[in-house]
Amino acid sequence: MKITWNWLAEYVDLSGLTPEQTASDLTNAGIPVEWMERLGPSLPGVVVGRVLSVAAHPDADRLRVCTVDVGAASPLAIVCGAANVAAGQKVPVACDGAVLPGGAITRSKLRGVVSEGMVCSAAEIGLNTKLLPKEQTSGILVLQDDARVGEPVAAYLGFDDVVLELELTPNRGDCLSLRGVAYEVAALYGRAVRMPDDAQSPRLRAGEFPLSVRIDTDLCQGYAAQVVAGVVPGPAPIWMQMRLLAVGVRPTGNIVDITNYVMYEWGQPLHAFDYDAIADGGIVVRQARDDEEVATLDGQTRRLWPDVTLIADGRKALGLAGVMGGRDSEVTGATRTVVIESARFDPLQTRKTGKALQLRSEAEQRFERGVDPAVVKPALARAVALLERHAAGRAGAPVFAGALPDADETAVEVVVSPAAIGGLLGYEVTAQELTMVCGRLGFAVRADGAPGGDRLRVSVPSRRADVAAQEDVAEEFARLAGYDRIPATLMEGELTAGGLTPRQHLQRSLRHFLLSRGLQEVWTYTLTSHAQLEKAAIVEGHPLRQAAALDNPLSEERAVLRTTMLPSLLEVAQYNANRRAPDIRIFELGAVFYPLRLPVEEQPGEARMLAGLLSGRADAGGWQGAARAFDFFDVSGMVEDILDCAGVSRRAVEAAPDTSPYFQPGQAAMFTIGGLQIALFGQVRTTVAERFDLHRAYYFEVDFDALDSLARTRLHVQRLPRHPASERDLALVVADAVTAQQLLSAVRKAAGPLLADVRVFDVFSGGATGDGRRSIGLRLVFQADDRTLTDDEINGSVAAALAGAARDVGAELRAQ
Amino acid sequence: MEERLQDLQRRALAELARLDGAGPLEDWRITFLGKKGELAEVLRGMGALPADRRPAVGMVANRVRDALEAGYAAQRELAARAADEARERAEAVDVTLPGRRNPPGAEHPLQRVIRRLEDIFVGLGFTVADGPEVELDHYNFTALNFPPEHPARDMQDTFFLTGDLLLRTHTSPVQARTLERSAPNSPLRIIVPGRVYRRDDDDATHSHAFTQCEGLVVGRGVRMSDLKGTLLAFARAMYGGDQQVRLRPSFFPFTEPSAELDVRCIHCGGAGCATCKQTGWIEILGCGMVHPNVLRMNGYDPAQVSGFAFGMGVERIAMLLYRVEDIRDFYVNDLRFLRQFAGVVL
Numbered sequence A: 001m002k003i004t005w006n007w008l009a010e011y012v013d014l015s016g017l018t019p020e021q022t023a024s025d026l027t028n029a030g031i032p033v034e035w036m037e038r039l040g041p042s043l044p045g046v047v048v049g050r051v052l053s054v055a056a057h058p059d060a061d062r063l064r065v066c067t068v069d070v071g072a073a074s075p076l077a078i079v080c081g082a083a084n085v086a087a088g089q090k091v092p093v094a095c096d097g098a099v100l101p102g103g104a105i106t107r108s109k110l111r112g113v114v115s116e117g118m119v120c121s122a123a124e125i126g127l128n129t130k131l132l133p134k135e136q137t138s139g140i141l142v143l144q145d146d147a148r149v150g151e152p153v154a155a156y157l158g159f160d161d162v163v164l165e166l167e168l169t170p171n172r173g174d175c176l177s178l179r180g181v182a183y184e185v186a187a188l189y190g191r192a193v194r195m196p197d198d199a200q201s202p203r204l205r206a207g208e209f210p211l212s213v214r215i216d217t218d219l220c221q222g223y224a225a226q227v228v229a230g231v232v233p234g235p236a237p238i239w240m241q242m243r244l245l246a247v248g249v250r251p252t253g254n255i256v257d258i259t260n261y262v263m264y265e266w267g268q269p270l271h272a273f274d275y276d277a278i279a280d281g282g283i284v285v286r287q288a289r290d291d292e293e294v295a296t297l298d299g300q301t302r303r304l305w306p307d308v309t310l311i312a313d314g315r316k317a318l319g320l321a322g323v324m325g326g327r328d329s330e331v332t333g334a335t336r337t338v339v340i341e342s343a344r345f346d347p348l349q350t351r352k353t354g355k356a357l358q359l360r361s362e363a364e365q366r367f368e369r370g371v372d373p374a375v376v377k378p379a380l381a382r383a384v385a386l387l388e389r390h391a392a393g394r395a396g397a398p399v400f401a402g403a404l405p406d407a408d409e410t411a412v413e414v415v416v417s418p419a420a421i422g423g424l425l426g427y428e429v430t431a432q433e434l435t436m437v438c439g440r441l442g443f444a445v446r447a448d449g450a451p452g453g454d455r456l457r458v459s460v461p462s463r464r465a466d467v468a469a470q471e472d473v474a475e476e477f478a479r480l481a482g483y484d485r486i487p488a489t490l491m492e493g494e495l496t497a498g499g500l501t502p503r504q505h506l507q508r509s510l511r512h513f514l515l516s517r518g519l520q521e522v523w524t525y526t527l528t529s530h531a532q533l534e535k536a537a538i539v540e541g542h543p544l545r546q547a548a549a550l551d552n553p554l555s556e557e558r559a560v561l562r563t564t565m566l567p568s569l570l571e572v573a574q575y576n577a578n579r580r581a582p583d584i585r586i587f588e589l590g591a592v593f594y595p596l597r598l599p600v601e602e603q604p605g606e607a608r609m610l611a612g613l614l615s616g617r618a619d620a621g622g623w624q625g626a627a628r629a630f631d632f633f634d635v636s637g638m639v640e641d642i643l644d645c646a647g648v649s650r651r652a653v654e655a656a657p658d659t660s661p662y663f664q665p666g667q668a669a670m671f672t673i674g675g676l677q678i679a680l681f682g683q684v685r686t687t688v689a690e691r692f693d694l695h696r697a698y699y700f701e702v703d704f705d706a707l708d709s710l711a712r713t714r715l716h717v718q719r720l721p722r723h724p725a726s727e728r729d730l731a732l733v734v735a736d737a738v739t740a741q742q743l744l745s746a747v748r749k750a751a752g753p754l755l756a757d758v759r760v761f762d763v764f765s766g767g768a769t770g771d772g773r774r775s776i777g778l779r780l781v782f783q784a785d786d787r788t789l790t791d792d793e794i795n796g797s798v799a800a801a802l803a804g805a806a807r808d809v810g811a812e813l814r815a816q
Numbered sequence B: 001m002e003e004r005l006q007d008l009q010r011r012a013l014a015e016l017a018r019l020d021g022a023g024p025l026e027d028w029r030i031t032f033l034g035k036k037g038e039l040a041e042v043l044r045g046m047g048a049l050p051a052d053r054r055p056a057v058g059m060v061a062n063r064v065r066d067a068l069e070a071g072y073a074a075q076r077e078l079a080a081r082a083a084d085e086a087r088e089r090a091e092a093v094d095v096t097l098p099g100r101r102n103p104p105g106a107e108h109p110l111q112r113v114i115r116r117l118e119d120i121f122v123g124l125g126f127t128v129a130d131g132p133e134v135e136l137d138h139y140n141f142t143a144l145n146f147p148p149e150h151p152a153r154d155m156q157d158t159f160f161l162t163g164d165l166l167l168r169t170h171t172s173p174v175q176a177r178t179l180e181r182s183a184p185n186s187p188l189r190i191i192v193p194g195r196v197y198r199r200d201d202d203d204a205t206h207s208h209a210f211t212q213c214e215g216l217v218v219g220r221g222v223r224m225s226d227l228k229g230t231l232l233a234f235a236r237a238m239y240g241g242d243q244q245v246r247l248r249p250s251f252f253p254f255t256e257p258s259a260e261l262d263v264r265c266i267h268c269g270g271a272g273c274a275t276c277k278q279t280g281w282i283e284i285l286g287c288g289m290v291h292p293n294v295l296r297m298n299g300y301d302p303a304q305v306s307g308f309a310f311g312m313g314v315e316r317i318a319m320l321l322y323r324v325e326d327i328r329d330f331y332v333n334d335l336r337f338l339r340q341f342a343g344v345v346l
């Protein structure tokens, strides 16, 4: 919302104030002034001149020699190149020594003829040509006849003004008008607001230009209209045009300019219809019929539906209520009689219609924020008075329908307690001070009268519909008293214990572990695309392709919620590999989304995943030794260590080969615990890795929620063993198909309670083991709580383990 | 007898002085001090002496033994030291060669900010809550006093999955969820770090996905001055002990009164610079007293309790702290960018 300083001064006394100080005070009171600028350049030496004569230049076809009266003793001779210069025109003249935004003007010779100045175009004097009609921007600027010869042009155009741009929050629809801002300034400085009062008696005879209004819908609470006959379409007065230009409205002619001017003044959107386009002068406000069409002012034909409120006559639609007028009833240069509409339309429906038709007009934006019902009638009176003054119109009597209350009927009472407001803000507020601040806002205050209470009744006028409860009054008080008055204290009263949950601690310890292992934490986007999933070999039909899709994505690349972090981590690896950083060790702890069904109807499941990617060298090598590339057991070991962080024993885990399409066959595994999948890891299929410019990559993902559900949160330490342990190494030969896990569980099951631990220390195939067989070296640790074990006891346990391994997985002791 | 002993001592010590190395030293010990060595040999002759001579000769013999043993011990010490020194010389390395490294990764800068926020607010008695990123319209808007079709909804361009499901535009729905889940009017102090989404094109200052940290305090007699004090404590913990804060009026549908919080510009200290547009202040978060409608809609009684809420952009904090100029840097994950955060304590 833009305003100008001089325009504002019409409604509130600004004497003694500067735009800079007021802008700063408004900002501190919650009406931020984003930007301010002088309306136009000061243009020293540029005055209004009248072209007395125009003659051809003796030596140049395109130039003319004009004599121009600038109010000096004698007229000036000026050479002018514009085609539109003509005798009798009033024009801006830069005299010798004048300063234009583009530079100084001096007396000079043009093709042998002395030019004593310059006739200026709109752009040359610093006007915003984007909003001006073409006839005013090509050639010289022709001024209106009310310009006085010799008057400085900057003064005539009102350039000595300041434009302020306000950044309004959605609750302050009231400040979408000069009136609202005037009340705000009045409250800041304790001054009074004076709005123009233009009530006039009708000049048309009763029955002349009959007009009637009927409201046939709940979505229009009130409608006022008035005929102005005998209007003479033409340009609006220059000061009005300049103000509209300053706030960003294109001047189009006196009638429409006046409705816009009054909208900015009062905040009430108005509309002007050509009276002759309204059948029998009978206006009906009603809901549209299905598929009813209306041609709007922007030249488009809009197909409507019953939610849309229309202005119509007995035969046809005239316009969209509160959003945009219709083409057929538009005011044109031929219009002789107009009807001005000032009405109350439903904020919600106006917004819906505007959004659906993508017509967020100035009117629509005001209606959706709520227009003060008390200004409907004064705004209409004001527009009609201006039409009489500046368009030669004669007004009929206003016609009213629905509820059109006066200001004294619309105020709302809010009961407040100064003590409660002080309690909310944290400092003492007296009734006297509260009454004083309310007074500045124009809110009347009276005592509630309840015995013993401190309560006050605050009467809030309808221009401030955002103030409806004690908290709202508290804010009004606080911002006018200054937020700096609020002291800094800390909460008193109830105790709350702060702290992190076990789950949050687990997140921290996992991060800490991976960071210490040299993995870099990354954060990637959760929005991805089917193409990206496809690239990671998650093909149509795979469960991870069941991704929740956005209804209104900004781009195809960010259209679905990820179901896995694999593609985003591969992307990060690719980005860095392409920047000479081929050694990748990264992880992310983030969300993936599993919709329960597609299309999505309810909230998808959100799982927290700890995923990582290893690629390139595990050990960069150097002067001490050779480099080593990552392999499968780097990633599997990392997952085992991750489980360790949560106190999940590797022994509790079932490992099994995984056949996900994005993993290299034979190089991927899944960990489950009691049927619950907890981790998935392996080498990324080489064809997939190559698509991401990687040679070999290893991916892991740990289901953080599953891990959290299994994590150990309590510890009772075990007594340290008091008797020594004994170790025995066995080399067992098994068929290749037998997994280490199968062998280990056979040994564990058979060895009995004396076996404290068993682990693989060697794997060997080829040579004496025979084809299709390999030797697995196991180190068995035996220990008892209560005694040192004898050789006989240990040998018995080893024999049992061997027998079990032979029985369960066909293991044989390797020949020495 | 005494002469034999004196002579033995002289010879033995003279020979000892000529020895070099541990092997010959041991041979020397066996030769002179061994069970069958020369000293034992001489002493075996003691029995032949008359009884009155034995004490005197015994004393001489003991002196000789002590002298030989002391000489032996000293020589052994010298030999051991020489061996150690030789080994040390052989094993010395160029200590300026690079060590065998395994450098740690760096916490993501946004995670680092979140961890600091958690630590600061946990110290003030807060717990850390979270909630879903795919949210119901009800929690994201309606339960926060954004009625359907309210113009305030335009402040946040929203990604929708269906008419009723959306990607949360702020972490504030966790306010509504936490209030709803808690026993009516029970005291609350939570912060909610998490990812949020806005339907904005990505550029240097906008991201379709970014991170917020919400805060909510509810209790009996909670005042706006408590909001200011809590955020002052936060600002000092985050930006330094001499920080100052300033509240400015603002508007959010779910708070009343509402405010923006400024801190003294952390780059110029308030003198004015490009970062703070010469004002000396930087806006870091929005806040306010919880709107009574929000308390009421979520099962709390505004007549009994009051509260405050605040919400800050984690990227904004990180950008200010580390002078990051493009918000996309946080999501591109260029290792040359991220690695820099391994080398800073705060």
Ligand SMILES: [Zn+2]
Binding pocket: B265, B266, B267, B268, B269, B270, B271, B272, B273, B274, B275, B276, B277, B278, B280, B281
């Ligand atoms: Zn600064």
